[in-house]
Amino acid sequence: MFNAMSAPKAQNLTWHIGEVDREARAAAHGHRGAVLWFTGLSGSGKSTIGHRVERLLIERRAFAYVLDGDNVRHGLNSDLGFAAEDRIENIRRIGEVARLFADAGCLVLSAFISPYRKDRDRVRSLLPDGEFVEVFVDTPLEICEARDPKGLYKKARAGEISNFTGLDAPYEAPERPEVHLETESLSVDEAAAQVIRYLDEHDIIGAS
Amino acid sequence: MFNAMSAPKAQNLTWHIGEVDREARAAAHGHRGAVLWFTGLSGSGKSTIGHRVERLLIERRAFAYVLDGDNVRHGLNSDLGFAAEDRIENIRRIGEVARLFADAGCLVLSAFISPYRKDRDRVRSLLPDGEFVEVFVDTPLEICEARDPKGLYKKARAGEISNFTGLDAPYEAPERPEVHLETESLSVDEAAAQVIRYLDEHDIIGAS
Structure with missing residues (x-):
């Protein structure tokens, strides 16, 4: 019975917390849980490739989910602006949420510019070894700007947006990313396949 | 090819976002994604029952995960204290994270006192109809206090903690919870089974 008369069972309240460990999940x-952290300039293709990888994983019945501006900026981080400290808090919260998803056994893909090495390494430090996979979406600035899917480069060049990554704010490229996507010579499908191959080869997902 | 010369493909950047919808997941x-929002006094058994439900779901190979003080207060919400506005922000962020998990197709179980009806209803309003399942862990104050697994009631009675729910701060019981667990007459397993039965009967999880 679940009442005050049964002291030993009441103590189970603390014993039983966390009945399921990572191995059982x-x-x-x-498959294991992991964070696939896509980083790259605005317009580099992070979200497009991330969503393609997500679809391929779901087709294999894996738990996969993309965190991006669409589902984070308007909800969890709707109280944050674009000042320097808000940008840091934005990435901090995304990192913490990604950690929760990985702990839940999910393959979570985050698609944010995340221009600073320090911020990305901070997220890496939250995860167990091997569960942070940095995916560098390496698309040259000229291509991102010519593509300009949201018209942001145009606005930045017109002076309507300041502190724009790649123009008047730095982008610190990863030095040793787990996956390096040189998108000039890759289709979206090829880029997604390269990510999946990494997960296969590192035993994060099982052979299909 | 993934470059600036292929304008139509570059436009795919926006077309392809969200390739996987809730039905495909x-x-x-x-099973569907949903938020199981456990609410009740400190020591009522929210976390214990929640973790038991999680284990039962994982055994059925479902994607399930408990959000509680252990994994949220020390990470995502480590910047928040216990002042009134911090408590509101605490529940707001948990609600937003729970929404992301449900969107990812997860059965996410949150185990927080969440004493205010308004805060719980705000989270409910974030979710599609039927995806917010309020689970009232209805354990009388006297039993919670006699149990006192973390020694918090003792500290509150000694004046070391103020604004303690059920003592000098209100607990607003749910009026029409989807699941009402009257724990005085239920074992942990029986309570967990009642939650699972609700999910079965409402086609949130398939028949096992």
Whole structure:
């Protein structure tokens, strides 16, 4: 019975917390949890490639989910602007949420510019070894700017946006990313396949 | 090719966002996503029952995860204290994170006192109809206090903690919770089974 008369069972309140560990989850799901952290300039293709990888994973019945501006900026981080400290807090919260998803056994893909090495390494430090996969979407600035899917480069060049990454704010490229996507010579499908190959080769997902 | 010369493909950047919808996820995972929002006094058994439900779901190979003080207060919400506005922000962020998990197709269980009806209803309003399941862990104050697994009631009675829910701060019980667990007459397993039965009967999880 679940009442005050049964002291030993009441103590189970603390004993039983966390009944499912990471190994049990991985066994049930057929894959480990991990954070795939896509980083690159605005317009580089992070979100497009991330969503393609997500679809391929879901087709394999894996738990996969993309965190991006669409589902984070308007919800969890709707109280944050674009000042320097807000940008840091933005990435901090995304990192913490990504950690929760990975702990839940999910392959979570984040698609944010995340221009600073220090911020990305801080997220890496939150995760167990091997569960942070940095994916550098390496698309040259000229191509991103010519593409300009949201018209942001145009606005930045017109002086309507300041502190724009790649123009008047720095982008610190990863030095040793787990996956380096040189998108000039890759289709979206090829780029997504390269990410999946990494997950396969590192035993994050099982052979399909 | 993924470059500036292929304007139509560059436009795919926006077309392809969100390739996987909720239906496709549910089909792949064998269940829908939903938020199981456990609410009740400190020591009522929210976390214990929540973790038992999580284990039962994982055993059925579902994607399930408990959000509680252990994994949220020390990470995502480590910048928040216990002042009134911090408590509101605490529940707001948990609600937003729970929404992301449900969107990812997860059965996410949150185990926080969440004493205010308004705060809980705000989270409910974030979710599509039927995806917010309020679970009232209805354990009388006297039993919670006698149990006192973390020694918090003792500290509150000694005046070391103020604004303690149920003592000098209100607990607003749910009026029409989806699941009402009257724990005085239920074991942990029976309570967990009642939650699972609700999910089965409402087609959130498939028949096992």
